[in-house]
Amino acid sequence: MADLDYLSASALKRARIRFCRWAKSLPGRIGSFFASIPRRIAGGTARIASAVGSFFRIFIRGDAFTKLSFFIMGAGCLRRRRFFTGAFYLLAQILFWIFFASFGIVYIGKLSTLGTETQGEIWNDELGIFEYTKGDNSMLVLLYGIVSVIVCALYVWVYVSSVRASYRAEREAKEGIRPPTVREGLTSLANENFHKTLLFLPTLAVVIFTVLPLVFMIAISFTNYDRFHMPPGNLFTWVGLENFRAIFGLSDTPLLGKTFGGILSWTLIWAFFATITNYVLGMLLAILINKKGIRPKKLFRTVFVLTIAVPQFVSLMFMRNLLADHGLVNVLLQQIGLIEEPIRFLTDGTLAKITVLLVNMWVGIPYSMLITTGILMNIPEDLYEASRIDGASPMMQFRKITLPYVLFITTPYLITQFVGNINNFNVIWLLSGGGPMTGDYYQGGRTDLLITWLYRITTGEQNYKLASVIGIITFVICAAFSLIVYSRSLSGKEGDFQ
Amino acid sequence: MKRRKIAANVLIYAILILLAVIWVAPIFFLVIHSFRAEPGATVQYLLPKSLTIDNYTRLFTETELFNFPRWYKNTLIVSVASCLLSTLYVLMISYAFSRLRFRGRSGMMKAGLILNMFPGFMSMIAVYFILKAVGLTQSLLALVLVYSGSSALTYYIAKGFFDTIPTALDEAAHIDGASRATIFWRITLPLSKPIIVYTVLMAFMAPWMDYIFASVIMKDNYDNYTVALGLFQLISRENIYHYFTRFCAGAVLVAVPIALLFLFMQKYYVEGVTGGAVKG
Structure with missing residues (x-):
C-alpha cells in the first residue's frame, strides 16, 4: 500500500x-x-x-607477586604499596574461607537432599517428657544453602577482580605511576566511583528483600513443601516439575487444574474490565468536570479525590458491611418495599463478580479522573479554538484532539493499571474475601484472583509448594504484559532510556 | 442554541451531583456511624438514633485489649522511618542511573524493571523466613526494612525526572571543581522538589494502608501492630458487634491525616504518575 x-x-x-x-x-x-x-x-x-x-593469561604474563595473588588475594597489591586495596582483598579471602569451612560447605552439601535426618523424639524417664533430638530443617537448609551459593558467586567475582587489580598494579608500577593514597581512594568514592557509593545500599536491600526471596520461592516450587512436610518435625525434598504438572491438571488431581483454569480466566476478565471501566469512566468524569460553565470545579474534584485518601482497608471493609446479606443496603431496600428477599451482593457467584467490579469503580475512578484532569488542563486551548473556526463539532473535537492527546500520555499508565489489577489483592480480599467459596474449586472462591488464591493457600492450608507455583505463573503473566510497555524503551528507542 | 446549552449543563450538573453523592455516601456513613451511640455492626435504619463521642474517647482510654494509641504511634514511627529510607534509596539509585555512566548500568536497569514486576508479597513466606533467620520478626524494624527494601526498583519515575534537568548545570559545577557528590547534593536535589515530594508521599502512606505484610510479619505481637492490623482485630467475627462503631472512629482518625496530606499533595501525585508529562 x-x-x-x-x-x-x-x-x-x-x-x-x-x-x-x-x-x-x-x-x-x-x-x-x-x-x-x-x-x-x-x-x-x-x-x-x-x-x-585473558584471566589466565595474567598468570603467564604477570610476575611472581601477581602469580601469588592467584592464591593469596591482594598479594600483588600489597607488594606495590597499595595497602588499603590489598588488605581489603586479603581480609575478604580470610573471611570467606572461614565462612565457607564452618557454614557454607555444610549447607551446600545438604542442598541436594534438603536434609536427611528427621527430628526424633526420645522419652526421658527422669523428667517425664519427650526430648527432641536435633534433626535437619529443610527450610533452613534451603535458605542457608541459597545464601551460601550467592556468597560463593560473589567471592568468585571479588577473586577475579582482585587478580586483575594486582596485574594492573604491576603494570602501573612498571610505568612509574605512583600508587593512589588511601585518602585519594576514599575521595574517589565521591567522584569517579560515586556510583559505587550510591548503588551499594539500595542494591543490598534489593538483593536481600527481593532477589533472595524470589530465588527461594522459585526453589520451593520444585519441592514438596506443604502441611505434611513441615519443618522442623518433617523434611521436604525436591520433586522436580511435579507441582507444575499438578496445577496444569496433568496429575491425578484434576480439581487443581480446573481451579487454576477458572481462576486464571476470571483474573484476566477482571483485570480487563476493571481497567477499562475505570479508565473510560474516569476520563468521562474528568471531561464533565472540566467542561466550561461547570462550577465549582475544585469542589467536585475534591469530593472524588477524598475517596483516594481514605485508606482502602477502611472504605472496603465498610462497603463489605453495607453490602452484606443483612447489611444496610438490603435492609433499606426491604423497608422501602423494593425487594422481598435480600440481594445477595457478595454471596452469589455471578452477582459477587459484578459487585466487586462496581465497587472497584468506586475505588478506581477518582485516580484516573485525577490523572486525566491534569492532562486535560494541559491541552493547548488554541487547538480547540482553531478547530472550532474550521467548523468542528464538540464530538469531533473530542475524537480528534482530546482522545489522542490523553491516550498518548496515559498508555503506559493504562498497562501498569492492567498489571496492577491482575494483582489487585486489596479490593477482592477486603470486599469478598475471594468468596463465595465453591466446591468446584480447590480452596477457591468465585471472585478469587490468582493472588488471593495464593494468599489463602499460604496462610490457611500452608501449601507453600503450590503457592510458589502460582506466584511464578502470575509473575510470568505480569512480566509478559509489562514487557510490551517497556520493550520500546528497552530495545529500539535508545533516546528514551539512556 | 443557548437554551440547549443550558439544558446540557443542567444535565451535567445532575449527573455530577448524583455521582458525588454516590462517592461521598460511604464516607459520610463511616463518619456518622463513628458517632453512633447504639452498639451493633448493622442497624435497621439510616441515621443513628443518638450521637456520642464515646467511641473516640474510649479508643484512647480503654487500651488493655486494643491499644489504639500505641498502634498509631507504631505506624507513625514505621512510616517516617521507611519513607526516609526509601526516599534515600530511590534518589540515590535514580541519580546514578540518570547521570553516571558505569559498567553494567543498562543491565542493572533492565534487571530492576523486571524485578519490579514481581509483586513483593508473593514471596512473603520467604521474606518471613529470612527475617526469622536473623531474628527480626515481629519487630518494627522488620517492617521498616521490608517496606523500604524494594523501593529502589521503582527508580524509573525519579530517573525520568532527573533526565529532564539540563546536564549543562552539572558540567558548569564540574568545571568549578565540584565533586560528583557535591553536584548531587547541592545542585540536583534542590531542583528535584516535585519528585522528592512524590516519593516521600507514596512511601509515607504505604504503612497506613498495608495489611498483608504487616500481618505476616507481626503474627500475634499486638504491641507492635500497625493501625491497619489493629483495626482489623476490632471487626473480627467475635468483636464486631461491640466494636464496630469504635472501628469506624479509629478509621476516621487514620483517614483524616492521610486525606489532608493527599489533598495538599495531589499535584505532585499527578506529576509523578504521568512521568512529568503534565506541567502546571
Whole structure:
C-alpha cells in the first residue's frame, strides 16, 4: 500500500493497516528470534571463553607477586604499596574461607537432599517428657544453602577482580605511576566511583528483600513443601516439575487444574474490565468536570479525590458491611418495599463478580479522573479554538484532539493499571474475601484472583509448594504484559532510556 | 442554541451531583456511624438514633485489649522511618542511573524493571523466613526494612525526572571543581522538589494502608501492630458487634491525616504518575 493511501485513510483504517502489518511481520520476527539463538549462544560462549582466557593469561604474563595473588588475594597489591586495596582483598579471602569451612560447605552439601535426618523424639524417664533430638530443617537448609551459593558467586567475582587489580598494579608500577593514597581512594568514592557509593545500599536491600526471596520461592516450587512436610518435625525434598504438572491438571488431581483454569480466566476478565471501566469512566468524569460553565470545579474534584485518601482497608471493609446479606443496603431496600428477599451482593457467584467490579469503580475512578484532569488542563486551548473556526463539532473535537492527546500520555499508565489489577489483592480480599467459596474449586472462591488464591493457600492450608507455583505463573503473566510497555524503551528507542 | 446549552449543563450538573453523592455516601456513613451511640455492626435504619463521642474517647482510654494509641504511634514511627529510607534509596539509585555512566548500568536497569514486576508479597513466606533467620520478626524494624527494601526498583519515575534537568548545570559545577557528590547534593536535589515530594508521599502512606505484610510479619505481637492490623482485630467475627462503631472512629482518625496530606499533595501525585508529562 502506498504511503499516500495510508495517509488518506481514516484513523480506524490506519490502525487496522498497522495491525495487519504488525501481524504479518510477526512470524518473521519470531522466526528470526529463534534463528538468532544459536548465534547468541555461540557469541556468549566465545565472550566467556575469551574472558577466561585473558584471566589466565595474567598468570603467564604477570610476575611472581601477581602469580601469588592467584592464591593469596591482594598479594600483588600489597607488594606495590597499595595497602588499603590489598588488605581489603586479603581480609575478604580470610573471611570467606572461614565462612565457607564452618557454614557454607555444610549447607551446600545438604542442598541436594534438603536434609536427611528427621527430628526424633526420645522419652526421658527422669523428667517425664519427650526430648527432641536435633534433626535437619529443610527450610533452613534451603535458605542457608541459597545464601551460601550467592556468597560463593560473589567471592568468585571479588577473586577475579582482585587478580586483575594486582596485574594492573604491576603494570602501573612498571610505568612509574605512583600508587593512589588511601585518602585519594576514599575521595574517589565521591567522584569517579560515586556510583559505587550510591548503588551499594539500595542494591543490598534489593538483593536481600527481593532477589533472595524470589530465588527461594522459585526453589520451593520444585519441592514438596506443604502441611505434611513441615519443618522442623518433617523434611521436604525436591520433586522436580511435579507441582507444575499438578496445577496444569496433568496429575491425578484434576480439581487443581480446573481451579487454576477458572481462576486464571476470571483474573484476566477482571483485570480487563476493571481497567477499562475505570479508565473510560474516569476520563468521562474528568471531561464533565472540566467542561466550561461547570462550577465549582475544585469542589467536585475534591469530593472524588477524598475517596483516594481514605485508606482502602477502611472504605472496603465498610462497603463489605453495607453490602452484606443483612447489611444496610438490603435492609433499606426491604423497608422501602423494593425487594422481598435480600440481594445477595457478595454471596452469589455471578452477582459477587459484578459487585466487586462496581465497587472497584468506586475505588478506581477518582485516580484516573485525577490523572486525566491534569492532562486535560494541559491541552493547548488554541487547538480547540482553531478547530472550532474550521467548523468542528464538540464530538469531533473530542475524537480528534482530546482522545489522542490523553491516550498518548496515559498508555503506559493504562498497562501498569492492567498489571496492577491482575494483582489487585486489596479490593477482592477486603470486599469478598475471594468468596463465595465453591466446591468446584480447590480452596477457591468465585471472585478469587490468582493472588488471593495464593494468599489463602499460604496462610490457611500452608501449601507453600503450590503457592510458589502460582506466584511464578502470575509473575510470568505480569512480566509478559509489562514487557510490551517497556520493550520500546528497552530495545529500539535508545533516546528514551539512556 | 443557548437554551440547549443550558439544558446540557443542567444535565451535567445532575449527573455530577448524583455521582458525588454516590462517592461521598460511604464516607459520610463511616463518619456518622463513628458517632453512633447504639452498639451493633448493622442497624435497621439510616441515621443513628443518638450521637456520642464515646467511641473516640474510649479508643484512647480503654487500651488493655486494643491499644489504639500505641498502634498509631507504631505506624507513625514505621512510616517516617521507611519513607526516609526509601526516599534515600530511590534518589540515590535514580541519580546514578540518570547521570553516571558505569559498567553494567543498562543491565542493572533492565534487571530492576523486571524485578519490579514481581509483586513483593508473593514471596512473603520467604521474606518471613529470612527475617526469622536473623531474628527480626515481629519487630518494627522488620517492617521498616521490608517496606523500604524494594523501593529502589521503582527508580524509573525519579530517573525520568532527573533526565529532564539540563546536564549543562552539572558540567558548569564540574568545571568549578565540584565533586560528583557535591553536584548531587547541592545542585540536583534542590531542583528535584516535585519528585522528592512524590516519593516521600507514596512511601509515607504505604504503612497506613498495608495489611498483608504487616500481618505476616507481626503474627500475634499486638504491641507492635500497625493501625491497619489493629483495626482489623476490632471487626473480627467475635468483636464486631461491640466494636464496630469504635472501628469506624479509629478509621476516621487514620483517614483524616492521610486525606489532608493527599489533598495538599495531589499535584505532585499527578506529576509523578504521568512521568512529568503534565506541567502546571
